[in-house]
Amino acid sequence: MKRIICENQEKTKVLGRQLGSLLQEGDVLCLTGELGAGKTFLTTAMAETLGVEAKDVTSPTFSLLNIYHGTKYVLKHFDLYRLNREEELDDIGFYEYAGGDGITFIEWAELFPDAMPEEHLTIRIENQGTGRKITLEPHGKRYEEICEKV
Ligand SMILES: Nc1ncnc2c1ncn2[C@@H]1O[C@H](COP(=O)(O)OP(=O)(O)OP(=O)(O)O)[C@@H](O)[C@H]1O
Numbered sequence: 001m002k003r004i005i006c007e008n009q010e011k012t013k014v015l016g017r018q019l020g021s022l023l024q025e026g027d028v029l030c031l032t033g034e035l036g037a038g039k040t041f042l043t044t045a046m047a048e049t050l051g052v053e054a055k056d057v058t059s060p061t062f063s064l065l066n067i068y069h070g071t072k073y074v075l076k077h078f079d080l081y082r083l084n085r086e087e088e089l090d091d092i093g094f095y096e097y098a099g100g101d102g103i104t105f106i107e108w109a110e111l112f113p114d115a116m117p118e119e120h121l122t123i124r125i126e127n128q129g130t131g132r133k134i135t136l137e138p139h140g141k142r143y144e145e146i147c148e149k150v
């Protein structure tokens with residue numbers, strides 16, 4: 001587990017770039033934290049590093065899943081906020097798309113913890129004054145590796 005304080009959004013951007021550069025095929029990132037915590041903000045920084053233009057990264061609150069094409073990887077960006085029941089994950093193709101090819105980002109992963117791929121990196125974002133406390137919780141060896149490098 002690793003805890004990083006990002007006093008402002010620039011610091012969060014730097015962390016996002018660093019994390020983004022460590023990601024590879026098959027990685028799954030579960031982002032948690034309240035409305036406006038910075039889940040999309042951090043995902044955007046990671047996606048930029050992977051070759052997606054920031055303007056192309058949008059909140060999938062209504063679309064539920066956005067797909068971006070980075071330089072090397074396909075990025076799948078979920079937002080589960082609007083789902084009411086775990087069964088709805090099936091309808092949106094969650095089990096088909098989460099994990100597998102490319103890199104998966106899942107906002108509001110805490111709503112359906114049992115549905116997450118067994119191995120993943122949880123990124124918990126909490127407000128701390130005007131900044132954010134960002135906690136990385138690895139689930140699996142691959143994600144422990146990432147945490148050690150951050
Ligand atoms: N240190 C910080 N790190 C990240 N974002 C910050 C920070 N300080 C301020 N912000 C601002 O907080 C907002 C975070 O919004 P964002 O859409 O990323 O939240 P979210 O967690 O995705 O919310 P939602 O649950 O609605 O999807 C942005 O407007 C960003 O500029």
Ligand SMILES: [Mg+2]
Pocket residue numbers: 039040041059079107
């Ligand atoms: Mg968001």
